[in-house]
Amino acid sequence: MSPGRLAGLYATEENGHPELVAIIGRDDGFLILRAPVPRELRYDALTPQVPAAFWYERALHDLSGVEPAGHPRLDPLLAPQLDDLGPVRPGSDLPARDHDAVPGAEHIGPVDVTGRGVFTLPFGPVRSGVLESLELLLETGGEDILRINLRPHYKHRQIAKRFEQRTVDDAVLVAERVEGVHSVAHALAFVHAVETATDVTVPAAARLQRVVVAELERMANHLDVVTQLCDCAGLAVGTARFGLHKEQVMRLMSDATGSRFGRGQVVPGGVRAALRTDPAQLRYRIRTLQARIADDLRALNGSASFLDRLRTTGRLDAGLAHRHGALGPVGRGSGVELDARVWRPYDAYPDLTPFVPASSTLTDALGRLRVRETELAQSSELIQEAVQQLAHVDPTARAPVPSADGHHLGVSESAAGEILYSVTLHAGRVVRCFARSASFHNLVLMHNVFHGDVFTDLGFIEASFGLCYAGVAM
Template sequence: MTRHPYESPDEWHDAVLSAVARGIRFAGLYSTANGPAARLIALLATPDGFDTIEVPVTTDPMGRREYPSLSPQLPPAFWYERALHDLSGLTPVGHPRPDPLLLPLSPGSAHPEPGSDGDGARVTARTDTQGPVDVTGHGLFTLTFGPVRSGVFESIEFLLETPGEDIPHLNIRPHFKHRGVAKRFEGRTPDDGVLVAERVEGIASVAHALAFSHATEAAAGILVPPRAQHLRVVLAELERIANHLDVAMRLTDAAGLAVATARFGWHKEITMRIMSRLTGSRFGRTAVIPGGVRLGLTAPDEDTLAELKTLERRIRDDARRTMGTPSFLDRLRGTGPLDADYAAAWALLGPIGRASGQSVDDRWHHPYDGYRHLSLPSSPAVDEDGDARARLRVRWAEIEVSFQLIHAATAAFGMQSEQRLVADEPARPADGLSIGAAEAPQGEVLYAVSFQNGLIARCFARSASLHNLVAFHDAFRTDIFTDFPFIEASFGLSYAGVAM
């Protein structure tokens, strides 16, 4: 990791835009308290890893902390700037829509300021006023959808502005799930921090634990034993299969295909039971730790591998039948389209980005753990159509690869003479900033962790859900209200991972 410090917010602004213009991918933006000032940090993905471009933002005589907004020239900064204003109080001057995103505060309430010495107790009052109306005219009305919905959907509020069928504008309010995650990390040891990381986005517990552990391991300069590296691959790919099956289940449920819904739910349940058998948790929690994996874990045995072979065959057969059902394909084809230019401009991640021609996948581009040693296909699964059907096709292809990787990692696990599952030395991270990443089922998870005296001083946990959900606004350009469940399911995101 290379850090590029600047003294002037204007110079910082130009440096970030210049880097992106050179083809470097914008990966995130956050701020951290730095005494009376704040430090603004842009994360950039380079071919060699991740770099930062940083600048202090001081308080002016009027009590404001301002910097020039990136969003007018850099679309993916749009939600990040709103989020860091809510949490840290920095104002992006020139932002096209500086509404609250994660934490709508009442006037006079203090911001949590992640990275500060306080415990966040100064945040006294949240407001819950209705979001703004953007579209007006004869016959238009606003439909509030959420935050509480039927079933087990996560809480989030969508404000649909519509004349009755078409949806010309959609506003998203995820703050109902805000849990103050950034402050939860502060002051904890790495061993406790990984437990918080697993709960940032529960359906991607393994991926978040991996990204946090990678940041900790880099800061501590420790190497993960080979057996642990390959076991990490097994757990990450089981998590990917379960999540992709959940998307298929929700899509078929929206289409009223009861048999397909039941079968994909059955396959997901088997996958999660295998995860539970290996780790003691259906979500793989407490399995990944800084330095390796928890002692006592082992790779799938012969019976489990045979069960996985049967599961793989059944999923393939059911996917083939489902993708050959005309009534199902009619609901997915052309629904929620995001073209390649849009996906590139917004730097979309995961299956959403890959269904629109973007090939970003950290297993290929920033390989880690056992992925560095296993034989991966020449490139990630990519589609060009950009609609709900393409996003599902990408997931089917990724499930096939996941099974291949599980079997390959298990074979490599068995051939290694080194028996250790965790590094000999404990994780004692050096002071300073460290970055770790992992490829979750939803896309790239990125952790920027600052350590001080062996404890976490600041942790920015960026999920692919936070990065991608903003595109939900624009997925309805050619769609109608009854397409909503198909578009939402095809995104496959976690709202907890957005609201933090």
């Protein structure tokens, strides 16, 4: 058995006593480790021995004030730097700054590369197009990107607090809004934790419907990545074609559930209602759409100029990907075959035709694209099979969910990778909810993928990761 991977790390409080909670993913499931935090709210940092804890410890320091002593870079991650606050307002206790006495470069952030002609270029948080808020500090000597540092705090919304003291039905609404583009996957991870706590048996029809909406969401997100890659390459036809395919998937979702993002469909104990689309019609539409997607992917892969922009761009070392436990297409594009639908199958996935997680050994942006291409075809097949089975099962949509107490884990696989929820319940209400997105776990790896890449490669690298920054700075 492998020693496992760090899947989550956070600080919480039990009966007035702070403690550290580490979640380890192993071959046989998850292992939860708990340790009390000393009264002075300090402990020896894990990052020097477990590099994957790097961002987790920065986040828990921001949110709880617990200090991981010896952390190599305890800069704010989810909280803004002092210099982001702007001029101090009258009446503030913060000391005024002498802007003329301190060089502006010292307010930019961490510097990892020094030398003649090297400078830091702040890029963002507002960028062209409709990209999410993110500040990138690019260290460069001209064209090559020597190092990049990321500051995602602009998206922080105190999500953990918004779960507290809500009923499980209301908390699902919060989960759906952690990462809007992964609404279904987050709702599934949350309700899986609740259903584990209550030992409820979800009806077969609901399990099948969950697969349908989850795979529609996966297809929409993968198509969005392909659209962005085409746009970066200046392929107007590809951008238009794959943008159209994504829109058609979202309209399918809207027709089936009443929401373009599938919101309101997944509830504890099952689904809110049966799909609104006739099963035979849904099968026909998804089969026809997948055939068109496959045709356009073949045409796209015939464009030498497009492929040249992806080959060797943003290479994520396979060894690093395994050590970090990289998730989703980012991990599978570097040979990490971790897919929660196969590793810990849930809902109706065990009842459908088994599939091998898509993976690639290319380790670059092209490898991540190859994973998404395969998953698009797999999702289409899963939807068609699930819809076919729906016609032969009892149409019951939801089972009653009793009240429950205790700590429980829930997991699902989004288009970006594994989503993990650690939920503490008491008398049917949420006391604490730690939501860990694949985006949070994976984004830190973007520090490590620049090997001679230049400014014009940045868009391809960012798009190929396919992450949602709202899910990073929750």
